[in-house]
Each structure stands twice: as C-alpha cells, then as structure tokens.
Amino acid sequence: MPGMQLHPDLAEIAPLVGTWRGSGRGTYPTIEPFEYTEEVVFAAPVLKPFLVYTQRTRHADTGEPLHTETGYLRTVEPGRVELVIAQPTGVAEVHAGTVSAGRIDLRSEAIALTPTAKEVVTVHRHLVVDGDVLRYRLEMGALGQAHQLHLEAELRRTD
Amino acid sequence: MPGMQLHPDLAEIAPLVGTWRGSGRGTYPTIEPFEYTEEVVFAAPVLKPFLVYTQRTRHADTGEPLHTETGYLRTVEPGRVELVIAQPTGVAEVHAGTVSAGRIDLRSEAIALTPTAKEVVTVHRHLVVDGDVLRYRLEMGALGQAHQLHLEAELRRTD
Numbered sequence: 001m002p003g004m005q006l007h008p009d010l011a012e013i014a015p016l017v018g019t020w021r022g023s024g025r026g027t028y029p030t031i032e033p034f035e036y037t038e039e040v041v042f043a044a045p046v047l048k049p050f051l052v053y054t055q056r057t058r059h060a061d062t063g064e065p066l067h068t069e070t071g072y073l074r075t076v077e078p079g080r081v082e083l084v085i086a087q088p089t090g091v092a093e094v095h096a097g098t099v100s101a102g103r104i105d106l107r108s109e110a111i112a113l114t115p116t117a118k119e120v121v122t123v124h125r126h127l128v129v130d131g132d133v134l135r136y137r138l139e140m141g142a143l144g145q146a147h148q149l150h151l152e153a154e155l156r157r158t159d
Numbered sequence: 160m161p162g163m164q165l166h167p168d169l170a171e172i173a174p175l176v177g178t179w180r181g182s183g184r185g186t187y188p189t190i191e192p193f194e195y196t197e198e199v200v201f202a203a204p205v206l207k208p209f210l211v212y213t214q215r216t217r218h219a220d221t222g223e224p225l226h227t228e229t230g231y232l233r234t235v236e237p238g239r240v241e242l243v244i245a246q247p248t249g250v251a252e253v254h255a256g257t258v259s260a261g262r263i264d265l266r267s268e269a270i271a272l273t274p275t276a277k278e279v280v281t282v283h284r285h286l287v288v289d290g291d292v293l294r295y296r297l298e299m300g301a302l303g304q305a306h307q308l309h310l311e312a313e314l315r316r317t318d
Contacts, residue, residue: 048247065205070211070230072245072246074247084245086229086243086245088207090233092269094251094273096273110272112243112251112253113269114253115235115241116235
C-alpha cells in the first residue's frame with residue numbers, strides 16, 4: 001500500500017496488511033461439511049499499534065453470505081499479539097498469542113456470549129503468511145463437542 | 160439509502176442505518192474530562208438480521224484519533240436486541256437489551272478482556288434516535304470505580 005504509514009510496533013504483523021481472497025472448508029460434528037469463498041482485510045487506518053480485521057464468507061456453490069466477523073489484531077510486545085473479535089451470532093472472542101516469522105498462533109483467553117448465542121467454549125486460530133499466500137486453521141470447542149478442527153482456508157493477496 | 164434492502168426483522172432498529180457525525184464529552188474519576196468528535200456508521204451490507212457498527216472518535220482540539228470500536232447490533236425477537244463489540248484496547252463487550260420507539264437500552268452480559276486490557280466490569284449503553292439526531296450515553300464500571308456516566312454525545316445523520 002504505497003504511502004501508508006504503519007506504527008513501528010506493527011512490523012511483525014505488517015505482512016498481513018492487505019485484502020485477501022480465497023476458499024476454505026468447514027467441518028464439525030454438528031453440521032454437514034461445507035466449502036466457502038472468503039474475503040479477509042487487514043487494514044491500518046490510523047497510526048496506532050493495531051490492525052483492523054474484517055472477514056466475510058460465502059457458500060462456495062450458492063454465493064449465499066455465511067459468516068462474517070470483525071475486530072482488531074494488536075501487538076503488545078515483541079513476539080506477542082492479542083486479537084479481539086466480534087461476531088453477529090452473539091459471540092465475542094479475545095485471544096492472546098505469539099507471532100514469529102509470519103506465523104501467528106492464538107488461543108482464546110475468554111469468550112463472551114449473548115443470551116441467545118450458541119455455546120462456544122474454546123477457539124484457537126493459526127495463521128501463516130507466506131508472501132502473497134495466507135493460510136489459516138481454526139479449531140473450536142463448542143456445543144458440547146471436543147476442541148477440534150473447524151475451518152481451514154487458503155487465501156491470496158489481491159491488493 | 161435508496162435501493163437498500165433490509166431484513167424484515169431489522170424494522171425496529173432501521174432508523175439507526177446511516178452515517179452519523181457529531182461531538183461528545185467523556186468523564187471518569189481516573190482521567191481528565193475530555194471532548195471529542197465522532198463518526199458512527201450503522202450499515203446493513205447483507206440481507207441478515209443484524210447491522211454492522213463502526214465508530215471512531217478524535218480529540219476535539221487536536222484531531223488526534225482516540226477510541227474506535229466495531230461490532231454488530233442484532234435483533235433477536237420483537238423489542239429485544241443484542242450488541243457485540245470489539246475494541247482494539249483488548250476489550251470485547253456483549254450486551255442484551257431492549258428497543259422501543261427509537262430508544263435502545265443495553266446492558267453488558269459479559270465483558271472479555273485480553274491479558275493486557277484495562278479492567279472493565281460493566282457497561283451500559285443507551286441510544287435514542289430522534290429523526291436525524293442520535294444521542295447516546297455510556298455508563299461504565301471499570302478500574303475499581305463505581306458504575307457511572309463515562310460518555311455522552313449527540314450526532315447528526317450525514318447520509
């Protein structure tokens with residue numbers, strides 16, 4: 001992004017900045033496996049030590065909007081990051097984790113649920129940026145099921 | 160917003176849809192009182208029963224970016240709403256509340272904090288839409304202080 005200024009504390013997560021598009025697949029014991037397309041944006045609209053994160057997925061076949069979420073990825077000290085995410089399903093996740101050489105590993109510290117939200121207990125998020133490719137895996141313990149793989153996707157940088 | 164389709168369950172909160180700008184002031188025992196300018200957007204990008212909420216404030220005198228937050232306001236049944244908010248300070252709020260005649264009253268059901276976040280315990284948010292004017296009050300219990308008024312602002316619809 002020419003001309004964009006990044007807070008110096010963002011150096012380790014700066015490779016995430018951009019718009020990413022690709023596809024993924026989801027599985028969980030309570031649902032049928034599904035495939036989706038996805039757009040992810042990490043942006044740095046102000047000179048502060050966080051990135052704004054937005055995400056949306058669509059059903060791979062029908063194009064129907066599926067999930068969306070938004071929040072912030074912040075750096076707290078070298079090698080350490082925190083993630084705060086809001087979801088329209090009534091779920092908020094806060095994570096703490098590590099960043100090293102383009103790899104980010106996050107574990108939920110707390111998950112807050114509205115009265116009507118489905119019960120989500122644990123979420124781990126693993127992201128790897130390799131040049132213009134972003135891969136992630138999301139593991140989840142929810143709805144009485146053991147913590148396990150829920151989503152994996154591969155996206156490419158589009159700007 | 161000409162041509163925009165709203166999910167029918169959004170009727171009670173539809174008056175919020177738009178971009179709002181104005182000013183407010185903040186007080187709390189732990190800080191000096193301050194004044195800020197603010198932009199709030201409630202948008203309905205997909206035909207689902209929630210609005211996407213984004214907010215940013217700037218210092219009234221210096222224009223320096225202050226707070227920002229983002230999340231979702233969802234309708235769960237007639238007269239009842241839920242709010243999920245992420246903040247780059249490491250705080251996530253989930254609220255439940257009521258909507259009636261343009262007035263929305265929300266109380267935090269849970270607040271999730273990252274390891275480095277300041278301790279926020281309770282937040283109440285009260286919004287009133289009166290035509291093209293949006294007023295809100297935010298009360299907060301945090302940092303060992305009693306739950307009390309923290310922010311109040313008045314914004315005008317700009318599109």
